[in-house]
Amino acid sequence: MTNPLPSDPYLALSAALQRWAELPQPQWLVVREGFRRRKAVARELVVFPGSQSHDLLFVSRGLLRFFYLDEGGRETNKAFVAENEFAAPLASAVLQQPVYYGVEALEETEYLSMPLGEFRALYHRHPVFERLGRCLAEMLLVRKERRMRSMLEQTATERYRTFLTENPLLAERIPQYHLASYLGITEVSLSRLKKAL
Amino acid sequence: MTNPLPSDPYLALSAALQRWAELPQPQWLVVREGFRRRKAVARELVVFPGSQSHDLLFVSRGLLRFFYLDEGGRETNKAFVAENEFAAPLASAVLQQPVYYGVEALEETEYLSMPLGEFRALYHRHPVFERLGRCLAEMLLVRKERRMRSMLEQTATERYRTFLTENPLLAERIPQYHLASYLGITEVSLSRLKKAL
DNA sequence: GAAGCGCCTTAACAAATGATAAGCTGCGCT
DNA sequence: AGCGCAGCTTATCATTTGTTAAGGCGCTTC
Structure with missing residues (x-):
């Protein structure tokens, strides 16, 4: 039996963003406009390794697997991203390089997607976007820091x-x-x- | 023979920040006020593990070693930071936890130091500070991402x-x-x- | 129910890495 | 010169992990 009242993914997105900064209605509408609603079935490849398109992702239902793909074709899992979590190829975007990892849905997944370039362009439009961008980078940093420490120690x-x-x-x-x-x-x-x- | 015209560390700091955002004179002065000039001799402990003070560091000369310290007292090197590079316990600051690593000078080192809380407080004062904070987080993220990938692949x-x-x-x-x-x-x-x- | 597939386990052996101890080398100090 | 020390190497053995191969189990499909 599935949820008879599926929650609005945009509602979840809004709540997640509000945790980082108070987002006025006009700016929220801009963000909402940027995010497209998407679905992926289990085992579907959401991002192809080497892709030129950088997307900011927000998972509202399901589970995504992020993996490196080396020259030999071997995969190494980089992260798992589940409900109410963000993911973004920030490093690739900053360095202006193609995305060096792939993303696969492990379950049937519902997510929101916005071109990262478009999102980053907002930084120049209003300080609140800059703040969201900072919090996004900080969140990704915290996640990676924990993982790094775990791997080393x-x-x-x-x-x-x-x-x-x-x-x-x-x-x-x-x-x-x-x-x-x-x-x-x-x-x-x-x-x-x-x-x- | 040492450099007869030692470059001003604040000049190097200014140049580094300008690479991230155009920093107007008044805001630059605020930043400059926040950073204290410091020196450490070779082998000196710059940050004690478990310290409650979070500092944003900018190395102008020398070399710092960042290391984790586990319960057993064993050290694991987390990063090396040399001339014209920043370092900051951003993850600790975000999570409001004590710094979980130590910093030792490997050489005689000259660096600038600003309390991270003070720096982060500037975010609310002017959008350009917020931008600097974002770029700082992004830079740290890129660095960690490269390292993570190297460790995994x-x-x-x-x-x-x-x-x-x-x-x-x-x-x-x-x-x-x-x-x-x-x-x-x-x-x-x-x-x-x-x-x- | 037979076949196919995804996922997990087990076994046997090879390779990489850790732990410990010993020794070498360069360098500063007296 | 002689000493002491920090940094690096080497040797030996134990432990961990990778590789390859085989098989088990549950599930779906025909």
């Missing part, structure tokens, strides 16, 4: 345990082999250290 | 080679065992893979 086993405690619900939605890649090990190795409790 | 050997090609001069200023820690391996292991060319 912890062993694979510790990283796994940490992930489970911090994302108990999310862990059940992610296939083991994708989680392993995210933790920086192989599926076999993860299975092994799980057995060792 | 590359082997220790590849990371070492990459570091050498991208920072040939810096590599010679960093002791091997500190570089090893930065690369996520031990000093012994680095020595080993160097021999294997």
